[in-house]
Amino acid sequence: MTEEIYSPWKENYPTGVEWDAPLDKCSLYSYIENAVNKHGDCLAIDFLGQKTTYSSLGQLINQAAVGLQELGVKKGTRVGLCLPNTPYSVIFYFASLKVGATVVNFNPLYVEKEIAFQIEDSETEIMVTIDLALIYPKISTMLSTTNSLKKIIVCPFSGILPPLKGLLFRYLKKKDMASINEKNVFLYNQIMDNDGKSNPEIIDIDRDIAVLQYTGGTTGQPKGAMLTHSNLSSNISQMKLWFPNLTPGTESILGVLPLFHVFAMTTVMNFAVAASAQMILLPRYELKQALKTIHKKAPTLFPAVPTIYAGINNSDDLSRYNLSTIRYCISGGAPLPLEVKNDFEKLTGCNLVEGYGLSESSPVATCNPLQGINKDGSIGLPVPSTKLSIRDIENPDQMLPTNETGEVWIKGPQVMVGYWKRTEETKEVLVDGWLRTGDSGYMDEDGHFFLVDRIKDLIICSGVNVYPRIIEEAIYEHPNVSEVTVIGIDDDHQGETPKAFVKLKDDTNLTEEQLIKFLSDKLSKIEIPSQIEFRMELPKTMIGKLSKKELKAEEQTKNK
Template sequence: MEKVWLKSYDQVVPPEITRELPPLTSFIEAAAHNYPEHTAIHDGKISMRYREFAAITSKIAGNLRIHGIEKQERIAIFLPNCSETILAFWSTIKAGAVGVMTNPLYMESELVHQFNDSGARFVIANEQLWAKLAPVFANTRLEKAFIVMETAESAATIIDNERVFSWSALLHENSGYCCNNIKPTEDLAVLQYTGGTTGISKGCMLTHANLAANVLQSERMFHVLKPGQEKFVGVLPYFHIYGLTVTVILPVALGSTMIPLPRFTPKSLLNLVETEKITCMASAPSIFNACLSQKDIDSYNLSSLKLIISGSAPLVVNQMELFEQKTGAKIVEGYGLSETSPVTHFNPIFGNRKPGSIGLPLPSTEAKIVDVEYGTREMPDGEHGEIVIRGPQVMKGYYLQPGQTDLVLRDGWLYTGDIGYRDAEGYFYVTDRKKDLIISGGYNIYPREIEEILFRYPKIKEAVVVGIKHPTRGEAPRAFVVPADGATIDRRDLIDFCRKNMANYKVPRDIEFRDSLPKSAVGKVLRRMLRESNRPA
């Protein structure tokens, strides 16, 4: 196919990545060799150079093997953004195991599904999350947990050294380990959970080659970043593939410093950028909006920032322009999916950054627009259709779901479910979604997951959830509920029920009670009519 977008690349960006795709372990080895004294992790408690980082991840990998983990077995990493998350991920990779990044906001039922579906044998968590983890142990295949403890007193009540161990057990001296027989195109590095049109959570099988390719593609596109010189702030959640690839894997490939931000507030982020002289920040529109709302933003020195990467939702043009004015950094907007490791498109840094566009396909990436009905006819420039993508970053498939895999992977092309168009210069635009996915503050919310929990409430006859516009989060879930005959539902009680059974960001911000829901002739709820009829949240 003709890659018309190549003409719009920045001059230094190559059309292809020509390097052989290595196992991810090679990135640590290269960083330790080339930048042994450069800081790898710094978080206020820990400051670790790359030679130390390489040694400790080998030690943890060795202890994981001593405890019984085998190549390609699953380890769930159930932690917030912190140094231990970075160490746990890279140690899992060195052990030859597969990381299952797990959202700390998940409630018990969500944890049980992900742990059981992935078949995770071990889990790494912290003391605060133990309250969620402890009740699900008996309902999962988990065999061992390693807990980051804060106090010896708490350890006495949690650690039994049979199934539950302290994180320090993974720091015991050993000869170190790094799996040396990884097959990059076959062996998985991450089982990244996402959702589909049905809302059923699926594990995207991402190989070492998938993630290595995406890092190398991003390196080429983000050419202003210099190896051994950058500082990345970890404001995006590490459990999300966007945060994982761009703020945990890419920095190591560049021999750069990772500075995790455990809990985002606008002031904590702005202060961290100023004090640590952050040079690269991967972010989302909700974060920009929160920072710009700070009345004292001009009192912070943000001039160290050179590149800000924006994804997960469309960025408002005036927000981008205002943030660039206040930082002097370049903001580039892009697009990706869990199924593509995740990045597929980005606007050029110095070229024409088109407002509203997701940008150009990355090097070694093909993209086109096909008809929505059958997905076989390529659409001309300017006409809407489904965005389909082909490249080395595209997943191997959905774990244990060949039927779902066949629906989205056809003849090497990934069918994204997103509707958009391409202009004459090769810039792509997303205008709608085939899926009913709600993106709220950078989080993906699948209406079916919320609906299934609502249906567990005894007084509900029917329920449907749609995304509505929200002034700061982009979108928010709204539930439309039909009570059971003769029943009266207390709104506060229903919201409390939701809070107990799902992560807080999924809880409907508004519930509207109705006598009936609009339906088609075959009984399908017409979500579009609900979206059009509702008022802003």
């Protein structure tokens, strides 16, 4: 398979950014060392008012690293993190990497069955979690129900709050705290009771797996994408090149997305530390708390997903909040509707750009330029040192010309080395260094890329390809629509037909007939939804992006 691909993006790159600029590949822990040495007095984390400088964070990470080594952690040990957004997430992430361990991110909202599968599949030996009744009991059960998990480290939630808040939490929220009395469970203070002088591990950045990031991939059961130090540091270097006007030691990033998700792990945690920026962490996303935090803490960067930006746009009391300190936002995880982008930029004065990627690409592969042309509906240009190719879905050896839709393939230093213990699945998605994304899209003559949809979400109506995203974009143009998801449902005549699920903005009304009339000049007849269902809420994933899975399952159940 030839490596010669048409690369018009190189001639259309934003001013001040070079596609072939050298990347700073390194061990991830070196970001901490650099931040401590150059910006030790700068704030690293603000968590609900409890502030930590980079010097203090570096010391906590060093102590946690010694504690992990004393528990037997060595190079290659899988250390699980099952935590909400807290300083503990940052401390044990970098401490694990310092001693050569592999971090395995767990969603704290998973049920026991999902946690057990991931523990056994990843062979996680030590889990770091928190003493909340909502989370800890699920993890403690794993000591007896899984073969892999040997030890648990429990961190106190009250211990990371400002002193008065911590005191009030211990006394007023006792019902929210878990009882801890199992064997092989170690308290945070026990782990941290040392001088922080750990035995250094030599990291091979190209071979050593920094993170096992579990993902459904393009299909099937969750799999661990193996991301090396080189993969993840390459992606951070690419982002720093893409944001050339940031000043180390002065920026602040609002972190409302969960750090256990690859998008926030990279764009909030890793990027903040690499830029010596302050992380303003919230344990979860809640609209009013986020608005108050922006108003009070004045972040300059705000990575999020489209539903969060849309929620802020639609808030009914925005005049109370100053959102003007936000300069740059990168949206990921789902397509960014043009209306949402435009409204948020008018509201804040910031640059909101859409990026694209997957867990398998660390995750950022493309992004719209901060300075330069942003084309409506585009996911942007390949980030530095990254190539994209559009392949014929039936004959993937064939590269398609511009403006023809096929499967998006990615090649770059941020692409994973493979799936953990999944040789066959790895062969299916990694072809001569190219990552098959399972997404359909096209490239225009200027090298801007456009996603059409997930190949698996494609709706085939009477043999015609119908793309849910195109229908969703049209429905979003209606001023009363807040959120929309389109799926294909069975149809006796056409095989499949589109169905739209719509959430309206507060205090607005819209009927199915009115919406169909609104769409009549925006969509072809075959794209007009055959059914429209209005709902108070639409299902979302753990990071807040709209999810089709639950709606498809509902429709399949109806047809049985």
